[in-house]
Each structure stands twice: as structure tokens, then as C-alpha cells.
Amino acid sequence: xxxxxxxxxxxxxxxxxxxxxxxxxxxxxxxxxxxxxxxxxxxxxxxxxxxxxxxxxxxxxxxxxxxxxxxxxxxxxxxxxxxxxxxxxxxxxxxxxxxxxxxxxxxxxxxxxxxxxxxxxxxxxxxxxxxxxxxxxxxxxxxxxxxxxxxxxxxxxxxxxxxxxxxxxxxxxxxxxxxxxxxxxxxxxxxxxxxx
Numbered sequence: 384x385x386x387x388x389x390x391x392x393x394x395x396x397x398x399x400x401x402x403x404x405x406x407x408x409x410x411x412x413x414x415x416x417x418x419x420x421x422x423x424x425x426x427x428x429x430x431x432x433x434x435x436x437x438x439x440x441x442x443x444x445x446x447x448x449x450x451x452x453x454x455x456x457x458x459x460x461x462x463x464x465x466x467x468x469x470x471x472x473x474x475x476x477x478x479x480x481x482x483x484x485x486x487x488x489x490x491x492x493x494x495x496x497x498x499x500x501x502x503x504x505x506x507x508x509x510x511x512x513x514x515x516x517x518x519x520x521x522x523x524x525x526x527x528x529x530x531x532x533x534x535x536x537x538x539x540x541x542x543x544x545x546x547x548x549x550x551x552x553x554x555x556x557x558x559x560x561x562x563x564x565x566x567x568x569x570x571x572x573x574x575x576x577x578x579x
Contacts, residue, residue, distance in 0.1 A: 407548025420538035503540035
């Protein structure tokens with residue numbers, strides 16, 4: 384037992400990953416839902432994204448190092464991204480900037496923010512920022528709450544990548560900590576107005 388504890392503390396990142404995978408496997412086992420959840424489809428293919436440079440130039444040595452180690456790469460949608468969701472046709476317009484799935488730095492070794500959670504992260508980030516989506520005719524779907532966008536993220540990711548355990552872990556992380564980003568956007572006034 385002492386050897387196992389020593390190995391777990393020495394290789395703590397692997398220990399965290401193994402525990403998360405086991406928890407996710409159990410969650411996935413009891414999911415009981417199929418793969419088709421929200422009818423997500425990308426009729427014109429993957430979104431075209433442009434990386435935005437992390438501004439490290441002329442920041443000084445230490446600030447440059449901190450930005451390099453702790454900075455988050457942002458991406459810009461280069462062309463309108465069209466998709467179907469829950470029977471409707473929607474678009475995320477060119478120029479929208481996002482950072483991919485918000486993955487803790489210590490897990491980024493195993494899980495890229497623009498890896499298997501990219502598509503769900505893009506739709507989710509747009510939904511979090513504006514609390515709505517744009518229909519193909521330019522109108523909005525109306526206000527949707529944080530829980531709706533977290534569920535949409537989970538279900539899109541399950542339809543796109545099929546990793547239920549990973550998607551449920553990301554979903555529950557959003558349910559526990561997503562309020563920080565949600566309230567930040569709400570405070571900045573980017574949400575559409577709720578209908579009374």
C-alpha cells in the first residue's frame with residue numbers, strides 16, 4: 384500500500400487522470416441515453432479557425448515567461464460556422480473569439496482545449512457569451528440559461544466525439560464552476576435580455 388501511495392504522489396498527474404477516467408467510466412456506464420441527443424450536424428464541415436497570437440513581445444522577461452506558461456491561446460472564427468441543432472439552423476459569425484474548452488493547465492497535457500471538446504466548446508462559449516444563438520436568418524433563438532448551455536456542450540461533444548466519460552467530466556466541471564464565466568459575461572452586458 385505504501386508503494387502505491389508513493390507512486391500516486393510521485394506521478395500525481397497520472398493519478399488524477401486515472402481517477403477521472405474511472406469516475407467517467409462509471410458515469411458513462413449508467414448514462415442510458417443514446418448517441419443522438421440534440422441532432423447536431425455540421426453540413427459544411429468543421430469551422431475555419433485562426434489562432435490569435437499570445438502577446439509576449441515587449442512584455443519583459445518575467446512577464447513574457449508568465450504569459451507563455453499561463454496564457455491561454457484564443458481562436459477567431461475565420462468564416463461563418465453553420466450548423467444544425469435541435470432541428471434549427473444556426474450560425475456563429477466570423478470574428479467571434481473563443482479559447483476552446485476551459486481545461487485546467489495541469490490536465491492540458493492529456494486534454495487539449497482545442498482537441499476533442501473543440502466543437503462543443505465553440506458553441507458553448509458563444510452561448511455563454513450571448514445566452515443565445517443566431518438562426519440562419521439573423522434572428523436569435525431567445526435567452527437560454529447557463530444549465531441549457533452546459534447540457535448543449537455535453538450533448539454536442541457526445542455526438543461529435545463519442546467519449547461519454549470525458550464529456551460528463553467536462554459537463555460536471557462546468558456545472559460546478561461555469562458560473563464564473565457566465566456571471567462575467569452577464570455583468571459585461573453581452574447576454575440577450577430574458578423575456579418576462
